[in-house]
């Protein structure tokens with residue numbers, strides 16, 4: 462490509478996101494060319510089945526099932542096909558042949574981002590990934606560029622739209638999780654197989670990417686403590702409302718000690734007064750705390766074809782500009798080299814729901830267990846007492862996760878305790 466010639470773009474994948482990327486490239490071509498300084502020429506779209514029915518916006522003449530040949534004809538490869546292989550090999554092939562890469566693939570980046578970063582660095586090409594975390598919401602660029610002069614201390618957010626929709630429906634309409642999930646699938650928010658969403662794996666991959674960027678360190682999805690929403694009951698959600706909270710699936714990355722970082726994804730209670738509590742439906746929101754900047758919040762659509770395509774196009778224009786005007790985006794930044802620490806080192810507040818015999822002295826016995834494990838109680842509330850049994854809702858002051866886990870184990874062994882019904886972290890205070 463010359464400075465005046467078109468920038469050749471190869472699209473890998475033409476599903477929910479790829480179709481919208483193709484639409485924007487086609488309908489906004491003139492405007493995009495003006496912003497880039499050269500036309501963006503879509504040279505091909507790699508798909509599995511060239512004969513499958515498609516949106517009429519997709520020019521069928523561009524379809525190919527030979528992705529490997531396609532990536533060698535491109536200046537920029539836009540990857541929206543997902544999965545680990547053959548995607549990783551194709552992107553490495555593209556990079557080796559001198560193409561820059563724009564990808565929305567959080568699963569691949571969360572598992573093996575460093576391999577792609579290293580290859581891009583060696584080849585002197587760009588690797589851009591805004592769409593991989595929180596869809597349309599600018600978050601990767603603020604972390605990689607705008608906040609690169611600051612010191613991020615904590616990132617806390619809702620980064621999965623499907624689970625937020627499900628939890629929101631449970632809170633608003635009193636639905637059981639399975640019913641809310643079926644509704645999310647009917648509406649097209651959840652995928653036919655929503656396992657990665659409800660088990661927290663999608664959020665965990667995003668958390669690993671965010672933590673790596675925020676803390677200039679390598680965090681893999683395998684370093685993320687991950688619990689999904691399948692254990693959240695309608696009763697948990699109803700009790701949360703009674704105490705002025707909502708249940709949200711949160712992704713949290715924070716410094717631990719001088720040289721550690723703890724990254725976790727799990728359902729948590731969020732006070733109704735906290736801005737994250739008002740994130741409804743399939744929306745995402747991410748709080749970033751930085752030493753000089755203070756608190757920042759990023760909010761918007763984290764999923765869906767058009768919103769995700771917006772982030773992809775932003776990256777595409779940026780890397781195409783680099784091709785035309787010169788320059789290059791950031792490389793992997795991992796100089797801080799923080800150590801991913803086990804969740805036991807996370808320090809936070811908890812709500813423990815303990816079902817006990819409803820008789821004198823039981824509360825004192827339960828309180829003793831907390832004291833014995835050095836976990837300080839903030840409030841105790843009794844719910845659903847019927848003379849036979851009662852539920853104690855114990856909210857603790859901040860305590861290490863490991864101390865809380867030992868407390869819960871000891872509570873379960875107490876003869877007056879019938880069950881530890883639920884343990885939820887309380888976040889965002």
Ligand SMILES: NC(=O)C1=CN([C@@H]2O[C@H](COP(=O)(O)OP(=O)(O)OC[C@H]3O[C@@H](n4cnc5c(N)ncnc54)[C@H](O)[C@@H]3O)[C@@H](O)[C@H]2O)C=CC1
Pocket residue numbers: 473474475476477478479507508509510528540541542543544546547565566567568592593596763764765766769
């Ligand atoms: N849908 C969304 O809201 C968001 C998706 N993403 C990411 O964007 C990527 C694409 O997601 P969707 O468009 O929703 O998926 P999709 O399943 O609708 O589309 C993927 C497309 O890639 C094609 N494909 C898959 N493997 C291929 C292969 N080996 N060779 C050729 N074509 C192949 C499929 O046939 C399909 O057309 C994924 O990495 C996803 O995690 C990121 C943010 C939001």
Ligand SMILES: N[C@@H](CC=O)C(=O)O
Pocket residue numbers: 595596620621622623624650658663763764765
């Ligand atoms: N399945 C994801 C899609 C975007 O990354 C979600 O529900 O947020």
Ligand code: NA
Pocket residue numbers: 591592593594595596597598599600601772
């Ligand atoms: Na984003």
